[in-house]
Amino acid sequence: MIPAAFDYVAPSSVDEVVRELAAAGDEAKVIAGGQSLLPVLRMRLAAPAKLVDLGRIPELRGVRDDGDAIVIGAMTTHYEVQRDPLVREHASLIALATDTVADPQVRHRGTFGGSLAHADPAGDLLAPALALDAELVLSGVDGRRTVPAGEFFTDIFTTSMRQDEILCEVRVPKRTGWNAHYEKFNRVAQAWSIVAVAAAVRTEDGTIAEARVGLTNMAATPLRATAVEQALVGQPATTEAITAAAQHAAEGTSPSVDGNADLEFRQHLARVLTSRAVSAAVGA
The missing domain is CATH 3.30.43.10 (Uridine Diphospho-n-acetylenolpyruvylglucosamine Reductase, domain 2)
Structure with a gap:
């Protein structure tokens, strides 16, 4: 049409x-x-x-170092995010999730900020932004304001951004030295996630010291699997400990029911994929 x-x-x-x-x-x-x-x-x-x-505004593009955070311009393409050394060093979870977005043609045209502002619960960048405590910087008639990712996504395809505002940049706290993995389940390559899990983990001497786990397409908005995070901290980075913690992944979720999966199957996937994502991140 x-x-x-x-x-x-x-x-x-x-x-x-x-x-x-x-x-x-x-x-x-x-x-x-x-x-x-x-x-x-x-x-x-x-x-x-x-x-x-927004394509003719240079200030909305690029990645820069800002002390304890990296700043990703909203109009930075997925292709640029994938290859940026600052993203790979300090926010590798975002780079790994971006690798799974659609196909090369889309990644050359689609933008990091556009994906977040679209707020599709099956989108692959929302959960990593949430898991990493990203902050979204908005500009409107009343000036600039910063909104935590946990407050930005309010419902399916809905954000806290006002009609006269645009997303200018995303601030991502540095997770230098953390290990990460994005585990995605879909029926065919390049498709939306039926369920996916974003995991970032910091270990010390074989013990999990900190963990961040985000869930894709397990509710109308991305979710933090806080029960999993709490169960992981202080545990050895072993398959057994990770599998036990991952059993909490479906707690507090309300996934949709559609032709791809029903509620029970999605919750099962959340537990399995969480175990895989954390295990891959720590090399268990």
Whole structure:
């Protein structure tokens, strides 16, 4: 299908974007890489009067070191995130999850910030951002504000971002020296996750000192498997200890039921994939 007619603007600064959004109100949509929005427009599931393109704003691209955190610009492509040395050194979980996103064509066009703002519960970058305590920096008519990932995702395809705001950058606390793994279950290559688990673990002398575990597609928003994290800390990095801790993975989850899996199967997958992800991270 052909999208409904719309006006198109491509501002050169964040301030211009905010002014455009404030003036257009609910009639405007922001386009980043377009990998999620364009299919929606073509199917006429959305018909905005104005499309505001972020592609010509240099300050929204790139990765930089900021002391105890790395900062990833919202318009940084998946391809750039995959290969950035700062991401691989200090937030390897994000790099590993990005490796599983769609296919090379999508990764060259899709953006890190666009995936987070889209807030698809099956998206592969939400759970890693949550597990790593990322903070999302938003700009709007009232200036900038920072929102923790745990408060940013509010429902399926819904965030705490206001209509006149855009996501500018994501601050990720450094987890230098941590081991990580992203375990994804899907029916065919390049498909959305039926369930996936993001695990980042720090060990000391063969004992798990800290653990962060995020769940993909186990609720309307990404979840932290806090019961698993608590069960892992202080335990030896062995298959037996990890398998026992992973039995808590489904606690507090409310996965959807669809043609791919029912609730019981998804909860079973959460436990199995958590065990695999943590085991792979620590080399057990």
